[in-house]
Amino acid sequence: MSTLADGMEDYLKKLLTLSVSGYIDIKRKELSGKFNCVPSQVNYVLETRFTLEKGYLVESKRGGKGFVRIRKLQASLENLLDVFLQDILSGQISDDRARGLIQRLYDLKYISLRESRLMEATLDSLTIIKDKSLQETLRGWLLKDMLLMLIKFA
Amino acid sequence: MSTLADGMEDYLKKLLTLSVSGYIDIKRKELSGKFNCVPSQVNYVLETRFTLEKGYLVESKRGGKGFVRIRKLQASLENLLDVFLQDILSGQISDDRARGLIQRLYDLKYISLRESRLMEATLDSLTIIKDKSLQETLRGWLLKDMLLMLIKFA
DNA sequence: TATACTTTGACTATCTTTGACCTTTGTAAA
DNA sequence: TTTACAAAGGTCAAAGATAGTCAAAGTATA
Structure with a gap:
């Protein structure tokens, strides 16, 4: 049995391996909706599992047309x-x-x-x-x- | 008369022999609950009976979904x-x-x-x-x- | 009785989850 | 154009869930 955070990590990494562009764009609220948790949980996962040291780059934009982009660094x-x-x-x-x-x-x-x-x-x-x-x-x-x-x- | 610690030791060793993976994961609190004692009693058993000298390796994780893993060396x-x-x-x-x-x-x-x-x-x-x-x-x-x-x- | 072993509990450390409040951005209305 | 507002995402600290440490108190054994 794994934590919510682990599940979200796995989900995102799977999406990344399936992506041809080398990055994925997600909506923070949609993702937290899918995992039945508060939006800031997404930030926790990003901060603990998708760090630069681990080879990931996270960009984002607020407001309308906002997104969170996760990139696996080559x-x-x-x-x-x-x-x-x-x-x-x-x-x-x-x-x-x-x-x-x-x-x-x-x-x-x-x-x-x-x-x-x-x-x-x-x-x-x-x-x-x-x-x-x-x-x-x-x-x-x-x-x-x-x-x-x-x-x-x- | 055997002690609580002995009982817990036997219980864990039995679980280990039944395990195919070579290790077992337990919840410290659940185990202490089953034996009606304080959680730290589990640590005592681990420290005195599941040591490296005796061929065991113990790992653990704290926090939500935490665990204690006991491994029997080949x-x-x-x-x-x-x-x-x-x-x-x-x-x-x-x-x-x-x-x-x-x-x-x-x-x-x-x-x-x-x-x-x-x-x-x-x-x-x-x-x-x-x-x-x-x-x-x-x-x-x-x-x-x-x-x-x-x-x-x- | 002295020593070694066992049991307990208060305090600490770590990891996860939540929620209240904050900032940025796009866009429709004034 | 300017302004107001809605729709994102961000921060941070508190609460929750586990496990660890250590020393004191209790018990068994030589």
């Missing part, structure tokens, strides 16, 4: 770098962004599923570090070192 | 784990020892060359930690979390 090392280069160079990165990067490397087939799990596991370990700043720094280094290794032995 | 994985458990559970591990374990995993064909390099890369990152004790601790956690992840999705 995975390429280029736009990956666009999104994450700043983090990687700065040597610090948040947990969310790190996981997003790993997910997208996997989408790209740049790493295997097992490799992505290994990388994610390293992020789990960091929770034992109390010092938040050290945590972010170490996360950055871990990612950087793992990426460099992958590149070196590609 | 015998082959348990054996593999036995080899490393002592090191891993000690909580701290030296760099040499860690690299030895990784090499061993590779020799056993349990991980690929790339995976071994990935794991080694994480050890490299640790050098930025000044605190030697924290370094050793984190090394232990990294290894454990990575291995667990591999086991979980084996």
Whole structure:
């Protein structure tokens, strides 16, 4: 049994795979109507499951002729770098962004599923570090070192 | 006279033997309801009877539609784990020892060359930690979390 | 009796769902 | 053109639903 949010996520992702244009347009109110919930639930799903880190771009317009457009970003090392280069160079990165990067490397087939799990596991370990700043720094280094290794032995 | 905890342990183990998937999902509150005790008693049982040493893996999620998942490791994985458990559970591990374990995993064909390099890369990152004790601790956690992840999705 | 194991409950953390209020945009009326 | 209003979508904080932690109190055992 899954949550409303999970159901809506699956529904939207299915629509996306069926779409030829690479994006879908929805009406927030219609969608919430279909799932019998308040409209803002749609925003919750968008904010937690269709983030830039996860490879989605959400645009919208209010008022008459309003819409919510969800786009699955074409995975390429280029736009990956666009999104994450700043983090990687700065040597610090948040947990969310790190996981997003790993997910997208996997989408790209740049790493295997097992490799992505290994990388994610390293992020789990960091929770034992109390010092938040050290945590972010170490996360950055871990990612950087793992990426460099992958590149070196590609 | 057997304790509440023993009863709960037996109940869960029975459910596990009946499960085809190799794991069971329960609701902490439902279970404690069935045994007429406080919810945290479930945690006590999990912590004392369904530990890694005993060949179990426990995952959970909070919030709406939350759950506790108990997984019984396959015998082959348990054996593999036995080899490393002592090191891993000690909580701290030296760099040499860690690299030895990784090499061993590779020799056993349990991980690929790339995976071994990935794991080694994480050890490299640790050098930025000044605190030697924290370094050793984190090394232990990294290894454990990575291995667990591999086991979980084996 | 001392020690180890068990049980409880108050407090905390996390994830989801809801609803009241806010902002933007298109368009019909003035 | 300007204005008013309806029709979107957005924000945010509170409520709801679970699970986790920890230490104190209770019980069994050596």
